Amino acid sequence: MGFLTLESLSKVYGELAAVRDVDLSVAKGEFVSLLGPSGCGKTTTLQMIAGLVEPSKGKITLDGRDITRVTPNNRGLGIVFQSYALFPHMTVAQNVAFGLEMRKVPRAEREERVKAMLGLVHLGQFAERYPRQLSGGQRQRVAIARALVIQPPVLLLDEPLSNLDAKLREEMQFELRRIQQRVGTTTIMVTHDQAEALSISDRVVVMEQGRMTQIDAPYRLYERPATAFISSFVGKMNRLDGVWRRHGASGHAEIAGMKLPSEAVDLADGYAVALSIRPEKLLLKPAGQGRLDGKIVNRFFLGSYWLFNVETAIGLISVSVPNDGEEPASEGDTVALDWTPASLRVEALSAQGAAA
Amino acid sequence: MSRARPALTPWLLVSPGALLFLGLIVLPLVLTFILSFHVYDHTTGIKNEFTLAHYAAVVSDDYYLGIFWRTLRLAALTTLICAAVGLPEAYVLSRMRDPWRSVFLLVIIGPLLVSVVVRAFGWSMLLGSTGLVNQLLQALGFGTAKLLYTESAIVIALVHVMLPFMVIPIWTSLQKLDPMVEAAAWSLGASRFTALRRVVMPQVSLGMLSGSLIVFGLSASAFAIPGLLGGRRLKMAATLVYDEYMHELNWPLGAAIAIMVLLANLIIMLAYNRMVEARARRTLG
Numbered sequence: 001m002g003f004l005t006l007e008s009l010s011k012v013y014g015e016l017a018a019v020r021d022v023d024l025s026v027a028k029g030e031f032v033s034l035l036g037p038s039g040c041g042k043t044t045t046l047q048m049i050a051g052l053v054e055p056s057k058g059k060i061t062l063d064g065r066d067i068t069r070v071t072p073n074n075r076g077l078g079i080v081f082q083s084y085a086l087f088p089h090m091t092v093a094q095n096v097a098f099g100l101e102m103r104k105v106p107r108a109e110r111e112e113r114v115k116a117m118l119g120l121v122h123l124g125q126f127a128e129r130y131p132r133q134l135s136g137g138q139r140q141r142v143a144i145a146r147a148l149v150i151q152p153p154v155l156l157l158d159e160p161l162s163n164l165d166a167k168l169r170e171e172m173q174f175e176l177r178r179i180q181q182r183v184g185t186t187t188i189m190v191t192h193d194q195a196e197a198l199s200i201s202d203r204v205v206v207m208e209q210g211r212m213t214q215i216d217a218p219y220r221l222y223e224r225p226a227t228a229f230i231s232s233f234v235g236k237m238n239r240l241d242g243v244w245r246r247h248g249a250s251g252h253a254e255i256a257g258m259k260l261p262s263e264a265v266d267l268a269d270g271y272a273v274a275l276s277i278r279p280e281k282l283l284l285k286p287a288g289q290g291r292l293d294g295k296i297v298n299r300f301f302l303g304s305y306w307l308f309n310v311e312t313a314i315g316l317i318s319v320s321v322p323n324d325g326e327e328p329a330s331e332g333d334t335v336a337l338d339w340t341p342a343s344l345r346v347e348a349l350s351a352q353g354a355a356a
Numbered sequence: 357m358s359r360a361r362p363a364l365t366p367w368l369l370v371s372p373g374a375l376l377f378l379g380l381i382v383l384p385l386v387l388t389f390i391l392s393f394h395v396y397d398h399t400t401g402i403k404n405e406f407t408l409a410h411y412a413a414v415v416s417d418d419y420y421l422g423i424f425w426r427t428l429r430l431a432a433l434t435t436l437i438c439a440a441v442g443l444p445e446a447y448v449l450s451r452m453r454d455p456w457r458s459v460f461l462l463v464i465i466g467p468l469l470v471s472v473v474v475r476a477f478g479w480s481m482l483l484g485s486t487g488l489v490n491q492l493l494q495a496l497g498f499g500t501a502k503l504l505y506t507e508s509a510i511v512i513a514l515v516h517v518m519l520p521f522m523v524i525p526i527w528t529s530l531q532k533l534d535p536m537v538e539a540a541a542w543s544l545g546a547s548r549f550t551a552l553r554r555v556v557m558p559q560v561s562l563g564m565l566s567g568s569l570i571v572f573g574l575s576a577s578a579f580a581i582p583g584l585l586g587g588r589r590l591k592m593a594a595t596l597v598y599d600e601y602m603h604e605l606n607w608p609l610g611a612a613i614a615i616m617v618l619l620a621n622l623i624i625m626l627a628y629n630r631m632v633e634a635r636a637r638r639t640l641g
Binding site for chain 2: 052071073078
């Protein structure tokens with residue numbers, strides 16, 4: 001039994017089920033991200049945990065206590081809203097102190113805790129400013145401080161970084177993780193940014209159309225996506241349809257007559273399969289020295305790596321190559337692709353549609 | 357010619373409004389102001405001599421001061437009640453979903469479509485000694501109460517007339533509020549009422565400010581309602597001016613009272629505005 005559990009939680013708006021039978025168990029101190037495209041129900045799930053949306057069905061328990069029908073002000077959870085929702089008429093210190101005031105914490109202790117919390121988020125000198133006098137990143141940290149100062153059992157983050165520019169977003173990701181690890185608060189973050197979810201979570205929950213389709217540690221999610229949707233949503237993926245050719249105990253994948261060494265699976269001969277491989281698992285070699293020849297169509301320089309689109313006999317394949325300081329092959333060059341068989345994943349589609 | 361036109365265009369655009377303002381507000385005001393210094397004689401009428409006697413008479417006479425004080429008191433009370441009723445009303449309105457929101461917005465604005473005189477007569481029928489309210493009181497065994505021609509009647513009717521002017525500015529400023537701000541207050545342990553008081557209200561204070569300025573100004577200069585519901589004896593500033601003009605025929609005295617009411621109104625409203633707005637602007641930006 002986890003610290004925070006959701007049991008067959010659902011939210012139905014008229015005909016539309018925004019969230020369908022969601023089950024999740026979060027351990028104490030864990031950082032869990034709800035990842036998915038907009039409209040997948042992740043924010044509704046978060047709002048049900050927060051008590052801002054009433055579930056149509058299901059149960060939420062916190063530390064063994066059923067909180068499904070408890071009002072938001074009696075749940076005691078810390079929430080960081082997407083818009084930050086700071087109180088514009090209060091100073092930073094007053095914003096942070098608000099939750100303590102509501103808990104009737106004595107003034108001296110209140111000031112002490114506000115000061116300590118503002119120190120933690122590096123906003124010590126800004127205590128007397130108003131929110132409108134702060135930058136986006138600073139406001140964000142005020143929102144985090146305000147939510148954490150009440151020492152909530154669970155911290156809920158609703159797209160906390162989406163209003164920040166790219167550079168600040170990356171900084172704040174690590175900042176968020178640092179604060180969370182320091183305080184040790186159980187945290188649930190909603191995000192549509194897979195990089196954000198992967199980099200700072202202990203576990204990632206992928207949501208599609210109101211359902212949780214995979215709950216896994218970030219690297220496992222990346223290496224073993226459960227559905228086609230997840231494989232394309234989380235990171236880049238080359239995905240091709242092929243056929244499984246079985247010979248004896250082993251076999252190989254095949255597309256348009258090309259034999260492609262892959263991981264071993266136990267499938268019948270002629271089974272339709274989906275083959276997938278991450279761009280960074282492919283190697284570029286001089287023509288003729290790899291498993292598959294192709295011609296470079298586009299080449300993009302992305303700083304830490306190069307991205308190639310290579311036209312091959314089995315279709316267009318993306319390859320990413322770390323930047324080693326030398327200029328690699330250019331557009332129009334003929335190259336060969338190579339990979340370790342285990343990195344080419346094979347997934348059974350169905351027995352039908354198998355190539356003759 | 358094409359060079360001259362850009363400089364001329366703004367003047368042309370502003371001229372209809374400016375002419376209207378000059379002809380219908382500034383000019384009569386200036387004339388009233390001049391009139392208030394003319395000498396008045398009960399037998400010969402207005403003379404072409406100038407005096408400060410009217411102002412001195414108003415300031416030194418308890419009768420006039422009493423009416424000024426009542427005007428101030430009733431206008432302030434009306435403003436207060438409108439704010440107390442209008443804030444929750446606007447809040448409820450802002451939380452409504454669409455078909456109902458439009459319906460109730462119309463209900464709130466609706467009274468503005470009916471003439472003030474008609475509404476004042478309506479209230480005098482309701483509040484009269486044999487009116488609906490007194491019939492109800494009698495049926496409940498409370499006996500009759502004198503309502504019509506009292507200050508209560510004036511305030512009741514003024515609140516009814518002025519409420520839209522309070523609700524609409526507050527509603528507008530509520531529209532601009534991030535709804536999540538209230539949710540944030542709840543999540544931090546504030547009850548619904550505390551969230552409303554500590555978080556929502558301070559942010560709509562500017563809307564309340566403009567609402568109360570409109571309500572106070574209109575109430576202090578209201579004519580039809582005190583005239584019809586206050587009766588002959590319970591006068592407010594505007595009805596007093598009317599009496600001086602039309603019954604006493606002492607136009608200069610009436611003009612002096614009108615100018616004094618205008619100045620008092622102006623000073624109160626500017627002071628109030630400066631006080632509240634300065635504070636709100638400082639924090640809300």
